Amino acid sequence: MNTTCTNKSTVLEARLEQAQLLKKVTYQFSFISLTRMLTPQQVVDAIKDLVQDCNFDCNDSGIALQAMDNSHVALVSMMLKSESFSPFRCDRNIALGINLTSLQKVLRCAQNEDILTVKAEDAPDVVNMVFESADNDRISEYDIKLMDIDQEHLGIPDTEYAATISMPSSEFQRICRDLTALSESVAIECTKEGVKFACNGDIGSGAVTLRSHTDVEKPERNIEINLSEPVALTFSLKYLVNFCKASGLSDSVKLCLSNEVPLLVEYALSNNSYLRFYLAPKIGDEE
Amino acid sequence: MKTRAKKTATSKAPPQSQESKAESTSKHTLSAAEQNPPTAFILTESTSADGLSRFVTLPHPAAGRSHRYYVDPKQGCYELTKVSVPKKACRSMLLTPDFQDDAIGAGDGERENGYMLKTPDLIIATPVDSLFLMLPALWSAGKSGAGEEWATFYDRLFSDENNGYMHLRQIFRSEAGNDLEIRMEGRMGAVCDNLDMGEDKLYKLNIDKLAAVLLQKAKRMVEVGLPVSMEEHFVRIPLEVPEISLRREDSSISMVEEADAAEGAGPQKKAHQANQELAHLLRIRTALKYLCTNYIPPTFAPRLLAIIFDTSEPQAIDFAPLDTHLASITKLKSEAQALRSISDNISRKRAGGQDEEGLEKAETKRRKKEEEERNKKNVSQGVKKLAKADTSGMKKLSSFFAKGAVAKKG
Numbered sequence: 001m002n003t004t005c006t007n008k009s010t011v012l013e014a015r016l017e018q019a020q021l022l023k024k025v026t027y028q029f030s031f032i033s034l035t036r037m038l039t040p041q042q043v044v045d046a047i048k049d050l051v052q053d054c055n056f057d058c059n060d061s062g063i064a065l066q067a068m069d070n071s072h073v074a075l076v077s078m079m080l081k082s083e084s085f086s087p088f089r090c091d092r093n094i095a096l097g098i099n100l101t102s103l104q105k106v107l108r109c110a111q112n113e114d115i116l117t118v119k120a121e122d123a124p125d126v127v128n129m130v131f132e133s134a135d136n137d138r139i140s141e142y143d144i145k146l147m148d149i150d151q152e153h154l155g156i157p158d159t160e161y162a163a164t165i166s167m168p169s170s171e172f173q174r175i176c177r178d179l180t181a182l183s184e185s186v187a188i189e190c191t192k193e194g195v196k197f198a199c200n201g202d203i204g205s206g207a208v209t210l211r212s213h214t215d216v217e218k219p220e221r222n223i224e225i226n227l228s229e230p231v232a233l234t235f236s237l238k239y240l241v242n243f244c245k246a247s248g249l250s251d252s253v254k255l256c257l258s259n260e261v262p263l264l265v266e267y268a269l270s271n272n273s274y275l276r277f278y279l280a281p282k283i284g285d286e287e
Numbered sequence: 288m289k290t291r292a293k294k295t296a297t298s299k300a301p302p303q304s305q306e307s308k309a310e311s312t313s314k315h316t317l318s319a320a321e322q323n324p325p326t327a328f329i330l331t332e333s334t335s336a337d338g339l340s341r342f343v344t345l346p347h348p349a350a351g352r353s354h355r356y357y358v359d360p361k362q363g364c365y366e367l368t369k370v371s372v373p374k375k376a377c378r379s380m381l382l383t384p385d386f387q388d389d390a391i392g393a394g395d396g397e398r399e400n401g402y403m404l405k406t407p408d409l410i411i412a413t414p415v416d417s418l419f420l421m422l423p424a425l426w427s428a429g430k431s432g433a434g435e436e437w438a439t440f441y442d443r444l445f446s447d448e449n450n451g452y453m454h455l456r457q458i459f460r461s462e463a464g465n466d467l468e469i470r471m472e473g474r475m476g477a478v479c480d481n482l483d484m485g486e487d488k489l490y491k492l493n494i495d496k497l498a499a500v501l502l503q504k505a506k507r508m509v510e511v512g513l514p515v516s517m518e519e520h521f522v523r524i525p526l527e528v529p530e531i532s533l534r535r536e537d538s539s540i541s542m543v544e545e546a547d548a549a550e551g552a553g554p555q556k557k558a559h560q561a562n563q564e565l566a567h568l569l570r571i572r573t574a575l576k577y578l579c580t581n582y583i584p585p586t587f588a589p590r591l592l593a594i595i596f597d598t599s600e601p602q603a604i605d606f607a608p609l610d611t612h613l614a615s616i617t618k619l620k621s622e623a624q625a626l627r628s629i630s631d632n633i634s635r636k637r638a639g640g641q642d643e644e645g646l647e648k649a650e651t652k653r654r655k656k657e658e659e660e661r662n663k664k665n666v667s668q669g670v671k672k673l674a675k676a677d678t679s680g681m682k683k684l685s686s687f688f689a690k691g692a693v694a695k696k697g
Contacts, residue, residue, distance in 0.1 A: 052667070070674060242669055245669075
């Protein structure tokens with residue numbers, strides 16, 4: 001990881017080996033995906049369908065993002081720790097208000113193996129992105145205009161959830177996709193026996209039940225259920241499907257549920273970075 | 288007549304004290320406003336050179352209170368009228384010497400002789416028939432009804448109980464005042480029955496004569512032409528027929544009948560002539576009422592007017608057609624008003640609504656559309672789809688999570 005810091009006025013400089021990560025994140029909520037190419041692209045992909053614009057708060061611990069969808073029933077919270085970048089330098093806390101669609105357009109210009117460097121000056125009006133192809137022969141550079149975004153920032157407490165379910169992200173994605181065909185909402189019931197995703201729609205009903213499962217050979221296919229008390233909640237499938245766009249970011253997904261609190265869907269990224277989605281449950285609306 | 292200070296016949300020019308005061312102060316500081324500022328008068332052009340003209344206090348013919356008049360023995364009596372501007376009109380008046388007269392010698396110093404009046408009120412002296420001034424003295428006799436006394440001119444004006452005319456007495460004593468006295472006595476004779484007692488003449492008010500004099504004066508007023516504002520207010524507007532064509536014919540038919548003298552002319556001309564006659568009648572009546580309110584006590588005016596309007600007298604003017612015409616016009620007006628208040632209401636609603644509100648609405652609509660379009664370009668497919676998601680029963684996240692104190696902003 002070569003570091004260059006020639007521009008003294010640059011306050012933020014974050015170099016990401018895998019531009020794709022940021023790309024992916026962008027998508028989901030219209031997220032940024034920083035992964036293996038870690039994926040700024042993927043991250044963006046993951047969030048960009050949930051929110052339009054959001055502030056990327058940069059400080060010395062990394063780049064954080066929190067945004068709600070237009071109806072304020074879902075929230076995406078992303079943390080890309082400084083360890084994910086190398087080098088990472090942030091002299092001052094700055095907020096980069098970026099339109100995710102614009103960001104995605106730029107990130108599309110990156111190839112998966114590209115190294116992405118994000119730079120911003122003090123009191124910036126643009127954020128600078130440089131893509132270097134792995135063999136350093138090609139350097140492309142883009143500036144994205146920043147926006148002033150007024151966003152309320154919610155303080156999310158650390159919660160002890162009644163039920164925590166880990167499963168392969170692809171499994172969760174499949175369940176959501178399948179059930180969407182039947183209904184707009186899914187009831188998630190978590191008991192000792194397992195977790196049941198059930199829905200009831202105009203054409204009929206459907207349910208998927210998962211039990212704890214340990215695959216020794218492929219630990220990424222494990223299904224873990226930790227339960228302190230049974231939980232049953234209903235959620236909007238449209239939102240869940242949206243969250244699932246982050247599946248590419250991580251092999252496994254963690255669902256955390258407690259009665260009458262928002263569902264947490266967490267995609268763990270490397271280096272303690274994460275992408276989290278919160279979704280308010282449907283209450284008193286039995287269909 | 289509120290300011291009594293510095294009331295001199297020469298008050299056209301600024302008082303001397305003021306001039307010196309203005310000179311002593313520097314260019315840039317303003318002298319304090321005077322406590323009792325002088326008042327501007329416009330008096331007659333040629334006051335008697337012998338300085339006999341006076342401001343005198345005489346009883347007001349209508350109000351009975353003492354009132355100031357300006358009397359010039361040669362030219363007669365003048366009443367003083369205050370012309371004031373509305374309080375809201377912020378005006379002042381600059382009085383300067385006549386520049387044309389001393390245009391040659393006028394240096395800068397001369398120009399400073401001007402004087403600024405804070406309030407542009409003017410008091411104007413206008414000639415008044417001395418007859419009116421004497422009326423109060425005659426009323427006192429008139430009060431006693433049938434047993435009216437005869438009295439000489441002198442006794443009338445300067446009786447013991449009635450000392451309102453003291454100032455006149457002083458003027459009469461002078462040589463020039465003699466002329467005035469004779470003239471005034473003549474005026475008294477015009478409205479009184481008189482009895483020749485050799486050297487002295489005895490006078491007693493004759494109401495019929497007074498009525499005749501008033502009527503004469505009113506006619507003269509009309510001949511000269513009523514002041515524009517009076518003409519507008521009391522003649523033109525009351526005679527204005529509301530714009531209802533049918534009704535107008537109604538009223539003009541009655542006119543035509545009366546004006547049968549002009550038979551050869553077309554009906555329009557007849558109507559016009561009739562209208563002219565009515566206007567003339569109204570003008571006379573307006574003038575009479577004006578005279579009565581200004582110079583005849585309110586208790587006495589009705590009696591006087593009754594005599595003037597009494598149709599049994601051969602010379603009396605017949606106001607009956609005017610009355611009927613005016614009555615018909617008021618009726619028409621009230622009808623038109625009733626109609627108008629409805630139609631007006633409707634049309635106003637329409638017009639106001641379409642012009643401004645409509646435009647405003649269109650404008651905001653357009654702006655909204657533009658904004659939406661701009662937003663759409665930057666919104667991903669997913670966000671659009673989510674907008675359609677059914678969020679019923681879902682609470683906002685802010686109800687679960689406290690709003691962070693730190694809104695992370697750069």
